[in-house]
Structure formats: structure tokens, C-alpha cells
Amino acid sequence: MNILLLSTGGGGGNILRSVKTLFHRDVAITGKTDEDYAKRLKAAVTTRFLDTNEFSLADIPTDERVIIGTRTTHGLGARHNPEVAREALEESRSEVAALMAQHLVIVLIGTGGKGTGAGTLFPLAQMARQQKKLVVPIFVRPSFERHEVDKRRYDHALKVAGQFESAGIRFVEILNDRGYDDSAPKPQGAVWEAMNRPIARGLRGLIHVLWDLSQVDPSDLSALFAGNGRLRIGFGEMTPHNPAEPTSEQVEEAVRQCWHNPYYAFSKPAGTSLVCIQGDWSNIADAKIKSRLAAWAMSENDNLYNPLYTRTDRSPHPWGVTALFSEYTGVHPPLSIDWGFERIPPPDLRQDVEIIERVEEPAPTSSLESVPIGALQDTCPEEEAPLAFSSFREFALAVNRSDPAALTLAGDAAAPRFSVDGSDVMKLLGTMWFRSVVQQLSREWRERILEAVLTNAAIPNHLVKIGKQSIHLNELNYDQLRTVRAQFHLPGAVRPLVELLVTVGRLWGPAAIERFSFAEPHDENEGMKSGGMLHAFRS
């Protein structure tokens, strides 16, 4: 997934410089162990510095500068006037829109201090939303009590925050007021640097998650960013010594750092939240991290916290836990976001065939080009065609890494030469990366997989307690299943079944749930047997 990190104005630019430094360091370190991964990571992230003042971008490479409104401002800045900045953005609207169109996720960084950031951050977020992008606005509210700005500009900054609220765009709001400590005075530059660091580290963690949709379910992201309210990024560092297993104290401290970030405006309980764990340690440590974070979140309200867990295995030090918490502001319909699946280039059969032919027969290219594709396929004896994938899992993994042969097969209606085992599919459905793979499969493939699941799984029709009511699983529709999963405590035997039904409903549509056959549970252990089969759905 292409990510655009776009700063606006001087303050936003300073934060982006910190983020960029960390990111480049990450890419360099990753490149030493996995050059291909580092290259893809680097290619997925673009940094751009938008400003009205050319001089403030003197240290930025030319191709990363976005000077707006040169006719309005003559490249001399917005004269501390947000209105001038807004006019400048209007003047350069088409260029900025074209830049946004090339990316799926847009992280906007701006401060509400003077002109450019205060005047352009909200219009930029609106532009991104109009293009159905996933937008993460990061807004810094300046301090007038500490004389960073005067009260008039502070009030304008509040209006910007109000615009985000009323437009239903979730945003991160950072309070510069919180960067002052009368008991330990520091220079202004040091204070800003100290505040930029956690933002940059938090964003770094998010980049590692967001650039690869196999790490996170797009529909979960649509739900996470839906509605109004604020977001909070947290990062807690954890560097275990040898053996590489963090101690309980390290876990506790990292989770505390991640949860307690004093710089953010965040006044409601945490609702849906993205939790990303980075580190090469055991799943026991992961479980401790999740458990401690949930304990913090549920100390505020034990019903609303809905974590989405992801893991990035190849991110370099510093390791730890990054989280994006969202304020719970009610239940909102998921955002309509263009995830760009249709942009995945269709498999070019001609090219594939040519490559195979060139390897096997050193014939001149010109002669190949003159041969029709059908004729080429006919000339390939079927028994000589290599069996590309031995199992469905192997095939799914290949689709996930955009393997051309796998993509060709994924778009094909013909039956595969390997069997599609229902239990394999159900294990895969418990992973997040596989859910994005399903989106790339042809209608026939999707039907084939669903059939495999349906024939494999007879769901024990457990009674689910919802408040004072008891309802059988087969009486719940998709929306009710989602609510039950999110808001009610379910027994260990029932939760994986609900997770499976919700996942199938999400990927194949609510009608697919009705196709499941439900069986009466014979005894209490039946659920446990199914649970063993569905262990992938256990969080």
C-alpha cells in the first residue's frame, strides 16, 4: 500500500523531518538483512513537504518540495494568515490532488500555529477523503499560555479541530501545552524535539503496518477511522537482552509508555484500536503485551475497547509496541475507502508465456511474437507444465506476495490441479493476510473456497447469551454476530465459531452465513473439538 507522508507548513515539516530520519534509518538497517523487503518498504512510502514559503524548504530535496500558491504568496509564506494559505492551496489544488491520487494512505501533519498549517490541514484532509483515501491527520495545537502563539491564533487552531469534529474525520491532536514542565525547564527546541520523537516513533510503527495490507484487515481500518473523535498514537520501547525474551517489568513499562502519552488530546474511552507488536520474541511475550494493554484500556471502560492486533516481524530496533487508539464516540458505519484492489495489474498472459518460452527454448523473440497466444499454449504439452503450487496454502501465499503465476491462476475460473482442503482454508481465514488474498480471487475461486469451508464445517448450534436473552447461533444475522463479537463476553468454545461466521460474512457477504449448516451440540466438549479446528480464530 502506498503511503504519503505530507507535512504542511513549518511545524508539520519539522515533525516530518524526524519521521523521515527514523524511516530512512529503518530502511538502511532492514536492507542489510533483507534487501528486497527494504526496497519494497522504501518504495511504498513517499514524503512530501508542502509549504507556502520556499525558504523554509531549503534543506529539503527538490523533488520532495510542494510549494503551493506561488501566484498568491510569491513563495514568501502565508503572512501568518490561514486565509491566504487556503487561497494558495486552492490555486494549487489540482497538483496536490494529483499527488494524493497516487497513494492509498495519506498521513497529514500540520500545526495550528500561524498560517500554512492552520489554513490547509483541514482542506487537505477533505481532499483526501473526497478521493476515498485513508487519511490520518496529525494536528498540533499550539500553546498560547506559553506564548507560542497569541490567543487569536489559538482560537483559530480550535476552529480547525472543530472542523475535523464536525466533518467526522478522526484526527490526532497533539497539545504543545503538555510539553512544558515548570519543574524541569528546557529550551523550546529541546521540548519540540522531545515531543516529535514519540510522534515519529509511533508513525514509524504504523508505517510498518499500513504499507502491507496483509498485516491488517482493510475493513477493520475502515471501521477504525470511521466517525468523529480523536486518535492517539502510542509507542512503548522494549529491548530485551539475551535471551531475546522481555521480562515482565519490560513489558509493563513498554505498555505503560504506549498507553500513557501525555501529549495528546484524548478524553474519551478507547474504542477500536490498532495494536502492532514489533519484536523477535515469543508469543508468550505478545500475549503479555496484549493482556496488559487491554487491562489499561478496560480500566476506563470494559466494554468499548476493541483491539485489532498486528505483528511486524522484520522491523529493526527499537522494538516494542505501537498502538493507534481511537476515542469511542458510538457506532459508526465503516468508511468507504478505495483500497485500490482494482489497480492490481491484470496478469499478462502473453508476457508470462514469452518468459517461459525464452527460458526453455532459446528461440528469437520476433518469431514468438508472431505466434498467437492460443497456439503457444497448444504447443506446450500439458504433462510438461510444471505444477506451480502443491497446496492451497502455497498458492495463497504466492498470491499474497503478488507472484505473477499465482495472480494468473487467481483470476482464472478453471479448477486447480491441487485440492482445496476446507480445514486449510479455515486455518487461513484466521489470519489477516489471507483476507486480502480472498479479495484478489476470481468469483469462481471465492465460491470454491466457500464451498470447501461449508462442506468441512458443521457449526455446533450453541446458545449465545446476549444480556438476559439466549439465542442460537443460527438465529443471528451478520450484524448481530458482529455486535456479539465486539461487545459480549463469549465462552472459549463459541468465540472461534462467531469469529468464523463474521469473517465469512465480511468476505462473502452476509448471505453466505445462511449457507452454513448448524448441528445440535451433543455435549459441552463438542465446541472444544470445533475450537481445536478453529484455533486460528482464537486471539
Add this chain to the structure above:
Amino acid sequence: MQPHVDSVVLSLAFVCASVLLIVWLACRAIDEYFLLRDATLEEMRRFAEAFIREFERPLRQPPFLDAPIRTCIRARPGRGRLKVLLAPHRGRRYPNLSDHRTNVMYDVTRVLTALNGQPFTCRAISTSGEWVVIAFQHQCQAGRTS
């Protein structure tokens, strides 16, 4: 003898009537004064509350949802004078005139603009200890007091 008695009675009756009239008029005047005083006081209270509410609104933003300022009101309804006293709450630094005079003046103008139509004008902004004192004059009573 009879005419003398009559004149005395008449005089007494006249005096009594006069006293009663004076008492009635005085009572009425006092009543009117207190009614007017209460009405002015109520008007001042409403204005002061609206002023404080609008003044502290931008300061009461998430996550600072507790009271950002301490307030006190002093009124002299007879003269149409009202003083709104503001001081920062614990842990806050605003309002104060020592380093935020311009911001306080901006805020007073902003609030008065927002409360457009109120019959009060700002006379002076001063300091009394930790308090910022904003003095207002009721416009209708300005002529009477000057």
C-alpha cells in the same frame, strides 16, 4: 368652642393624611428602587454568567474539561457598575495581566462581540492581587452616574 374643635380635628386629619401619603409614597419609591435594583442585579448576573461562559469556552477544550478559571462577581446595581473577576485555576496560567494583557484584551473584545446586544460596556481592565478585574458599566445607567 365647637369651631375650635373642628379646626383641630381637621388639622389632625390633614396631618394624618399627609403622613400617610408621605409614607405611601416613600414605600412605593422604596419598592420601585428595590424592584429596579433586583432587575438590574439579575441582568448583571445573567450578563456576567454569559461573559464567563464565553470567556472560558475555548479554554475548556479536551482534555481540559474541568473549570479552567476561577470567577467572582461584584455589582453595584445602583450605579450600574459590574466587575467580573477572573483568575487562572490551579495548574493554568491564563488569564493574567502580567504577561497576557493583549490576550485578555482580545478575549474581552471577542466575548463582547459574541454577546452582541448586551447593555454593558467595558470600562477598564485592571489587576487586584491574583485576579484580573474587568469593569463594566450598564449603558442605561451610565448617564445617571456620570
